[in-house]
Amino acid sequence: MEINVGDILQKGSDFFRIYSGSSNEIVLNRVFWNSIKERLEIYHDYDFCTYDDILNGVFAHYKSDDIEIIKKFEILKRKTKLKKLKSTYD
Numbered sequence: 360m361e362i363n364v365g366d367i368l369q370k371g372s373d374f375f376r377i378y379s380g381s382s383n384e385i386v387l388n389r390v391f392w393n394s395i396k397e398r399l400e401i402y403h404d405y406d407f408c409t410y411d412d413i414l415n416g417v418f419a420h421y422k423s424d425d426i427e428i429i430k431k432f433e434i435l436k437r438k439t440k441l442k443k444l445k446s447t448y449d
Contacts, residue, residue, distance in 0.1 A: 360413070360414065360420070362377065362380060362385065362410070362413065362420065363377070363422075364377055364378065364379060364380070365377060365423045366420060366421065366422055366423055367390070367420075367421045367422075367423055367425075367428045368385075368387060368408070368413065368418040368419065368420055368421075369418065369419040369421070369428075369431065370417060370418050370419075372435070372438070373389065374389070374390040374391075374431070374432070374435060375387035375388065375389055375390060375406060375408075375418075376388050376390050376401055376423075378405065383409060383410070384407055384408070384409055385407065385408050385409065385410065385413075386405050386406075386407060387405065387406040387407065387408060388401045388402060388403060388404070388405065388406070389401070389402040389404070389406060390402075390432075390435075391435075391439075392432075392435050392436045392439040392440075394439055394440060394443050399432060399435075399436075
């Protein structure tokens with residue numbers, strides 16, 4: 360399996376961009392929808408995973424230009440907007 364910088368990983372409803380990788384660990388940045396700026400942004404803090412986490416299915420792996428990940432980002436955007444609306448009316 361080829362894993363490159365810029366690829367996207369998904370764990371549950373959380374998304375991560377691969378920042379860098381070494382022989383045993385991958386450094387990740389969280390991707391989130393910024394509802395104020397209305398765009399996807401990268402959180403500049405680090406999370407970590409191993410190659411085994413990807414091979415064992417803990418993280419789903421997508422190439423950055425994969426059509427499926429673009430659809431999932433649209434779902435993330437809608438989910439964030441719904442949460443914001445719900446918190447406004449609660």
